Amino acid sequence: MEKININEKLNLFSEHWSPKIVGALNGQHVKLAKFQGEFVWHKHEHEDELFYVLDGEFNMEFRDQTINLKTGEFIIVPKNTEHRPVAPKEVSVLLFEPASTLNTGNKKDDTFTKEKQEWI
Amino acid sequence: MEKININEKLNLFSEHWSPKIVGALNGQHVKLAKFQGEFVWHKHEHEDELFYVLDGEFNMEFRDQTINLKTGEFIIVPKNTEHRPVAPKEVSVLLFEPASTLNTGNKKDDTFTKEKQEWI
Numbered sequence: 001m002e003k004i005n006i007n008e009k010l011n012l013f014s015e016h017w018s019p020k021i022v023g024a025l026n027g028q029h030v031k032l033a034k035f036q037g038e039f040v041w042h043k044h045e046h047e048d049e050l051f052y053v054l055d056g057e058f059n060m061e062f063r064d065q066t067i068n069l070k071t072g073e074f075i076i077v078p079k080n081t082e083h084r085p086v087a088p089k090e091v092s093v094l095l096f097e098p099a100s101t102l103n104t105g106n107k108k109d110d111t112f113t114k115e116k117q118e119w120i
Numbered sequence: 121m122e123k124i125n126i127n128e129k130l131n132l133f134s135e136h137w138s139p140k141i142v143g144a145l146n147g148q149h150v151k152l153a154k155f156q157g158e159f160v161w162h163k164h165e166h167e168d169e170l171f172y173v174l175d176g177e178f179n180m181e182f183r184d185q186t187i188n189l190k191t192g193e194f195i196i197v198p199k200n201t202e203h204r205p206v207a208p209k210e211v212s213v214l215l216f217e218p219a220s221t222l223n224t225g226n227k228k229d230d231t232f233t234k235e236k237q238e239w240i
Contacts, residue, residue, distance in 0.1 A: 001185075001195065001196075001197070005192060023170065023196050025196045026148065026217070028216070030196075047146065048145035050150065065121075073123050073125045073126070075121065075123045076121075077121070096216060
């Protein structure tokens with residue numbers, strides 16, 4: 001059993017839109033990601049997804065509204081809800097979601113989809 | 121759908137050892153708690169439990185070691201592992217665990233057990 005220091009883990013990678021797994025419990029994964037720019041519109045059919053801002057801010061776009069999230073704020077996106085994160089500047093985010101969750105959900109994208117998510 | 125600001129939620133309560141629910145996803149709860157002093161030794165038969173330090177520090181005691189956790193660090197305590205959080209000073213903690221999780225696990229305690237956990 002080891003503790004995890006989030007800042008140390010964030011220093012291990014620089015890619016955007018490429019979540020890294022840092023913990024697993026009860027069939028769920030804890031992931032860290034850095035966002036910058038516009039992601040793709042997508043939804044997850046079976047998985048709710050939590051986004052917690054560690055440092056910075058981004059906009060979570062939905063079809064009917066946009067929610068701005070700043071450091072210390074989180075949102076839970078329910079399954080089957082189309083969403084698109086957009087980050088004007090780089091932001092560090094913690095994700096909590098089922099181990100089965102693919103980052104682009106129902107939308108396979110040559111640039112963004114990461115079939116194999118890495119542990120760090 | 122609403123975003124949650126963690127500091128705003130932390131300002132809503134002051135009791136120690138009384139986790140408050142601030143989110144639910146995939147059968148799991150996100151909870152906030154304030155610890156101060158010594159909790160009771162206990163374990164959870166079926167639930168892994170994540171403790172993430174938001175502000176402050178505490179010691180997670182296990183039967184064979186103690187792990188000190190500071191702001192920005194987390195630990196996942198596997199099911200069936202006896203543990204006891206001890207906080208010399210007040211510390212704010214985020215918990216991720218199944219919705220079924222009772223705070224004192226297998227140990228019913230008149231002082232510490234909270235059968236009914238409140239949403240804030």
